[in-house]
Amino acid sequence: MRMRNLLGVALAALWLQPFGAAAQELPRHHFKVIGLNSPTVASTMDEVPFWRETIPRASNGRITADITPLDQMGIDDKTMLRLLRLGVMDFAGMDISKMAGDDPRFEGCDLAGLTLDADKARAACEAWRPVIDRQMQRNWNAKLLAFGGNPPQVFWCREVIGGLADLRGKKIRVFNNTMRDFLQGVGATAVSMAFAEVVPALNNGVVDCAVTGSLSGNTARWPEVSKSIYPMSLGWSINVLAVNLTTWNRLEPRVQQFFLEQVKAYEDKMWRTLKAADAQADNCNFNRPPCTMGRLASMTLVPVKPEEAAVHKRLVETAVLANWAKRCGAECTREWNDTVGKVLGLTAPLP
Structure with missing residues (x-):
């Protein structure tokens, strides 16, 4: 009797197995993705491998995507969210602060100089996540x-500067409104410019300095057109991954769940x-091997x-927060x- 029961259980398991496997198999999908600027480490080390390797492997080849960095398509960074709304792509990677011209809330967790370490930057964005998601969906x-x-x-400056005071009167490339607020406080002139345009602009003296990531500039060959780095932080160029609603x-619920799990990792x-x-x-940047994520340079x-640093803190707590609050409104x-x-x-002071 016991052997018969065991045999019955085994046969039942064999009968159910193909159906269980089929239930777990994801349907086939192919997506169009437009991503971050290609020279950045976030693109080369995270975003491109995620779409070209991680997603296909994790889905057993059932889900695939074409990923193209925005600079390779000649797209203006500031239009990414508008293009996503129109369905030009299914998924998009973008610098969220560059969307703040459409909604000041989009720079709320990356105001210039707001946080000075990565953990605090992430905590700030986690606290602001429901707001950005709500605005995107709405x-x-x-x-x-x-x-x-x-x-x-x-x-990053064309010449060797002496410090904060030397920024006064200089033309400095920025890419969002909150950086403009900061530069206004130090007497510099902010010049909006796409990432891909900075190298010729520095080379030709169109700008005296330019703001970007401490390694992003390196991988984009900015040391070839600049001499000094002044590491006063103006934020983190926070990226987001978003999907057309x-x-x-x-998508089937199981595909949504698959993406939510993969995106968390x-x-x-x-x-x-x-x-x-x-x-x-x-x-x-300062020629101190090892350097495996960029290029050795002698800045x-x-x-x-x-x-x-005290001036930086004062500007963040006054000019940066106050000007952003005026743009965003009391609520x-x-x-x-x-x-x-x-x-x-x-x-932040109520406007």
Whole structure:
């Protein structure tokens, strides 16, 4: 009797197995993805491998994607969210602060100089995540999936400068409104410019300095057209991964769950890469091997003096927060104070 029962269980298991396997097999999907600027470490080490290797492997080849960095398509960074809303692509990687011209909330967790270490930057964005996702879904037919970032955004200058005071009167490339607020406070002229345009602009003297990541500039060959780095941080160039909401809602629940699981691991990896890139930036920029994530260069380091760090803190807590609050409005500012502000111990003044 016992043998008969065991045989019955075994036969039942064999009968159920193909059906269980079929239930777990994902349907086939192919997606179009437009991603981050190709020279950045976030693109080469995280985003491109995620779409070309991780997703196909994890889905047993059932889910695939074409991923093209935005600079290779000649797309203006600031239009990425608009293109995603229109369904030009299914998924998009973008620097969220560059979308702030359409909604100031999009720079709420990466205001210039707001956080000075990666863990605090991530905590600020985690606190602000529901707000960005809500705004995307409400107004942009998009859903926020993940946050990432780049090494600290610092000053790359054509000549060797002496410090913060030397920025006064200089033309400096920036890429969002909150950096403009900071530069206004130090008497510099902010010049908006796409990442791909910076090398010729520095080379030809169109700008005196330019702001980008401490390793992003290195991998984009900025040491060939600049001499010094002033490492006063103006943020993290926070990246997001978002999906067109129409595309998302058409996916079967098991495919949505697959993506949510994969994206969580992807988000964790992006922050690990950011920290590794931050740690290597000085090695690469100042000719101190090992440098495995960039190119060895011989830039001049212009240290941030203690009194300059105090000015930086004052500008963030006054000009940066106040100007952003005016753009975002009272309701938005209250929401920020209750979320990001509480995490960081800061209060933005109500406009």
